[in-house]
Each structure stands twice: as C-alpha cells, then as structure tokens.
Amino acid sequence: MAKIYIKDLGEYIPGKFNSMTLDKLKEFVIVPYHIAWYKSSQSKKVFPLFVQEISDLNPTNFVVPGILTRNPFFDHSQIKYFIAYMGDKPAGRIMAFIDYNYNIQHNTETGWFGLFESTDNKEVAFELMDKAAKYLSDNRCKKIIGPAKFNAGGEIGCLVSGYENKPYFMEPYNAPYYKDYFEDMGFAKENDWYSMNTDELLAGRYMEKIERLHSRINGTRRDISTTNGFFIRNVNFKNMKKEIRAIRILYNEIWNSINHPQQPEMTEKEFDILAAGIKAVALEDLIFIVEKENEPVGVSVSIPDINEVISEYDGRGASSGSSFSYNPSRHFFSAKDFKRDFQIYSNIQKRLRQKNFSGVRFLILGIKEPYRKTGLDASLYYRTFRTAKDLGFKHGSGSQLADINTDIINPMFKLGKRSMTWRVYNFTL
Known part of the structure; x- marks a missing residue:
C-alpha cells in the first residue's frame, strides 16, 4: 500500500x-x-x-x-x-x-x-x-x-x-x-x-386546509396575498439592491436565535455575494417578502433545483444509476473544466427562461417575532408552495432545518416527509 x-x-x-x-x-x-x-x-x-x-x-x-x-x-x-x-x-x-x-x-x-x-x-x-x-x-x-x-x-x-x-x-x-x-x-x-421532501400529493391536504381557513376568513380560496393587514409580494429584480438589504436585515434578525445553531450574523458583503449567487439561479416568482405597513416582516426564498442540469451533463440524470467518470484538471485555467462550467451554466439559464425544472429547494422561510404562529406563517407557506405548483414544479426539498427548531419542523413535516439527516459533531480540544 x-x-x-x-x-x-x-x-x-x-x-x-x-x-x-x-x-x-x-x-x-x-x-x-x-x-x-x-x-x-x-x-x-x-x-x-x-x-x-x-x-x-x-x-x-x-x-x-x-x-x-x-x-x-x-x-x-x-x-x-x-x-x-x-x-x-x-x-x-x-x-x-x-x-x-x-x-x-x-x-x-x-x-x-x-x-x-x-x-x-x-x-x-x-x-x-x-x-x-x-x-x-x-x-x-x-x-x-x-x-x-x-x-x-x-x-x-x-x-x-x-x-x-x-x-x-x-x-x-x-x-x-x-x-x-x-x-x-x-x-x-x-x-x-x-431535509423535508414534498410533492403535490404530500402537500395537498395541508394546502387544502389553509385554503378552507382563508375561505372562511376572506371569502376566497385562492387570493391570500393579503391577510390581517399583511401583504405578500414578489421581489423586484430591477430593484435588487433595496430588496437584498431588506432580506439581509430580516435574515439576520430571524435567524439570530437558539433555533438556528451554527448561524452567525452575516455581514453586508457576505450577504451581497450570497444574494448574487442565488439571483443567478433564481426566479422572481419564487422569492417573497411579507410586509406590514411597508415594513418587511417575513421572507421566503426558493430556487429551482439546478442539480438536475448538473446531473444530466455529468451523466447522472433522473433515470441514471450509472457510474461517474469525469476527470478534471488540477490547474485553474483548464479549458476542459471551463467548458463544463460554461455549458452547465448556459443550460441552467436556458431552463430558467423556460421555467423548466421539476424540483425546487425551499431555501429561506421565516417570519419575525411577534408575527409567528399568527396564521401568517401558514399563509407564506401556502403562497410559496402554491406558486411552485403553478409553475409546474413536481417536488421540492425544505432544508436545512435544525432539529431544535420545532417552529419550522412541525409545519414543514405536515407538508412532506424527512428525506435526509445531517449531523454536526463536536470534540473538546
């Protein structure tokens, strides 16, 4: 050896x-x-x-x-x-x-x-x-x-x-x-x-329950963009600087709690880089901000599962159980590896224009205190899942959800079932 x-x-x-x-x-x-x-x-x-x-x-x-x-x-x-x-x-x-x-x-x-x-x-x-x-x-x-x-x-x-x-x-x-x-x-x-994986069948009963609730309150089963003085709107990619700032403030406030371990506050530069990466593979339709009197109080960010495109390029598409054999270069300026990146990215952009994905990842979903557990959470879940369904998505994953965060785990597992578990380990030095 x-x-x-x-x-x-x-x-x-x-x-x-x-x-x-x-x-x-x-x-x-x-x-x-x-x-x-x-x-x-x-x-x-x-x-x-x-x-x-x-x-x-x-x-x-x-x-x-x-x-x-x-x-x-x-x-x-x-x-x-x-x-x-x-x-x-x-x-x-x-x-x-x-x-x-x-x-x-x-x-x-x-x-x-x-x-x-x-x-x-x-x-x-x-x-x-x-x-x-x-x-x-x-x-x-x-x-x-x-x-x-x-x-x-x-x-x-x-x-x-x-x-x-x-x-x-x-x-x-x-x-x-x-x-x-x-x-x-x-x-x-x-x-x-x-991770919580869902599809139309798994999420259907929960969404029907929310529709019936809003029907009793608002007299409609579908229009729940407003509820109790709140307004749920899509982001505007043409005004991304302002939108990113609002989402960053919400993110740092909502996720700065014991329910979100291993989560430090993100700096403005860090969040700008993260947001730019998400925007490159996102659809406006799947990003929502919740406002009350023009103040952001909640956010939902979902992105198409671009792993579908990567898997197809690398030979591990939906029906594949095949082995994988790509051998990259160890040098940064490799024409072969740049070609792989470029072709995958081009295919992602084409699929985004066509809105042609089957899977969606529910990446960020949160409401500020004191508006949690008021029904606003359910309205935001509904709007997110309903939009994904209307866009033609067939399945999705809500992740990564901390095991101690029952505020999100309980409702999310009404919409689907656990698919993956990741463990963080510790050791005293």
Whole structure:
C-alpha cells in the first residue's frame, strides 16, 4: 500500500498572511473526484461548478471579474487547507478554520472543520483530522465542530441518513462511512439538520386546509396575498439592491436565535455575494417578502433545483444509476473544466427562461417575532408552495432545518416527509 502523505496546501490569515493560489484551490476542489464511492452506482453525488466552488473557498485577492470572486467570509476568518495523498493520488482533504465573528457573537473559542473527504481508509481520515485539530489547538481553540462550509448559512453537517436520495442544490452529500470515522475519532453529536421532501400529493391536504381557513376568513380560496393587514409580494429584480438589504436585515434578525445553531450574523458583503449567487439561479416568482405597513416582516426564498442540469451533463440524470467518470484538471485555467462550467451554466439559464425544472429547494422561510404562529406563517407557506405548483414544479426539498427548531419542523413535516439527516459533531480540544 502506498504511503500516506498529508500536504499542507496553504493558509490564510486576514491582514497577515496568505499562501493560497488559484491552482492550490483547484487542487483542493477536485479531491472528491478521486473518492471511489462517488463513482459507484450507489452514489447520488452531484459535483458543483468548479468556478463557484473555488469562489466560495477563495480567501485571496486573485479574482477574475465576472467569473471568479473572493469570499468576504475571510475578512474575519483564518483557514488552512490540507490534502492527503497516497503515492501521487489524492486520497482525502480537510479544511480547518476559525470564524472570529462567530466566536465573538457566541462568546466561544471554537474552531471548525469542513469539506472533509476521504477514501475508505481510516488511517487517511484520522491523519487528516489530526492535522486539522492540531492547527486549531495551536491557534487557541478549545472546541472543534463540523463539518461545515462555513456555517449554517452555507452547507452544514455530515450526511448520516438518506444516501439513497438525490441531494437538491446546496445540500451536502458524502460517503456513508464518514459518520463511522467521526464516531471512531471520539466526536459526539452537537445537533442534527433535516431535509423535508414534498410533492403535490404530500402537500395537498395541508394546502387544502389553509385554503378552507382563508375561505372562511376572506371569502376566497385562492387570493391570500393579503391577510390581517399583511401583504405578500414578489421581489423586484430591477430593484435588487433595496430588496437584498431588506432580506439581509430580516435574515439576520430571524435567524439570530437558539433555533438556528451554527448561524452567525452575516455581514453586508457576505450577504451581497450570497444574494448574487442565488439571483443567478433564481426566479422572481419564487422569492417573497411579507410586509406590514411597508415594513418587511417575513421572507421566503426558493430556487429551482439546478442539480438536475448538473446531473444530466455529468451523466447522472433522473433515470441514471450509472457510474461517474469525469476527470478534471488540477490547474485553474483548464479549458476542459471551463467548458463544463460554461455549458452547465448556459443550460441552467436556458431552463430558467423556460421555467423548466421539476424540483425546487425551499431555501429561506421565516417570519419575525411577534408575527409567528399568527396564521401568517401558514399563509407564506401556502403562497410559496402554491406558486411552485403553478409553475409546474413536481417536488421540492425544505432544508436545512435544525432539529431544535420545532417552529419550522412541525409545519414543514405536515407538508412532506424527512428525506435526509445531517449531523454536526463536536470534540473538546
């Protein structure tokens, strides 16, 4: 068996040090393509666009206008990337990072690990985690949690059930043996996150109940854009700067609670980058703001499941159980990999113009206090689900839902059933 070598790929400390390059980021991003389980017929893995993944992980000032951006998360976070090699072949990866904003907001000394990957080899997994834990301990962290990219505002947790289900866009998916590795390392459960999958049949009875309720109150079964002085409207993409500001304020207020663990307040720059990414794959029809006397009090953001397009391009479409064989270049400026990204993105834009998707991900759905549990929640759920149905969507996923957030779990599971569970682990350093 080839010797295991852990490569210190690079590090970034805001305002002090950077050893990362675009080629190093690309080397890190392509590691999952070398994990054998993802190439099997059992896997439902969907690989992201290279440029988008590198932009998410990019702490440097190396940008390509209109193509590659820098993630402002790194304005307040330091990070180190590691790759495991067996001989000359990638065998795993991990990133270790410290979010200083999170630690200040939560009065903690916590470090994180994320984007963990490993071949089915316990020694590789343990050596990677040892590297990450030592880095965080050397930087005065007392606790490590993960996996995450980079918190609950991104992709959170290790998939521990639901491997047979295809992930929707921005839902984590990993090999089934990872959970065993984390438990063998001594990690304990911090909390779980769920996905709720629904379709017309599952959601139908709940939506009929809401229609009957509004019929008694408003004398109509369909027009529920107004209720008790509230107004539910679509966003206007032509006025996105104002709309993004309103959604960011709502997001930080609604999600800044014990019901939303691993969720720090997002900075303006962070939210602008997130919103730009969502807008590129969104429909105005599926984004709503709830207002009372022109004050935003609630928000719903849903996006078409663009994983449908990626899967079709990569040969894992709706009917596929086939293996996966794409082999990317380790260099950032790769014509082959840029071609893949461009063709997938072009197909996404074509499908958006046609409104031709079967799946939708319910990404953000929340109401400010004191308006929760007043019936406004149900009206917003109804408007979101009814619009998705009218647009021709056949199924959807509401995720990621924290296990302690019963305010959203209870109504969402009336609309569907649990499909996936992700676990966040912790370890005392």
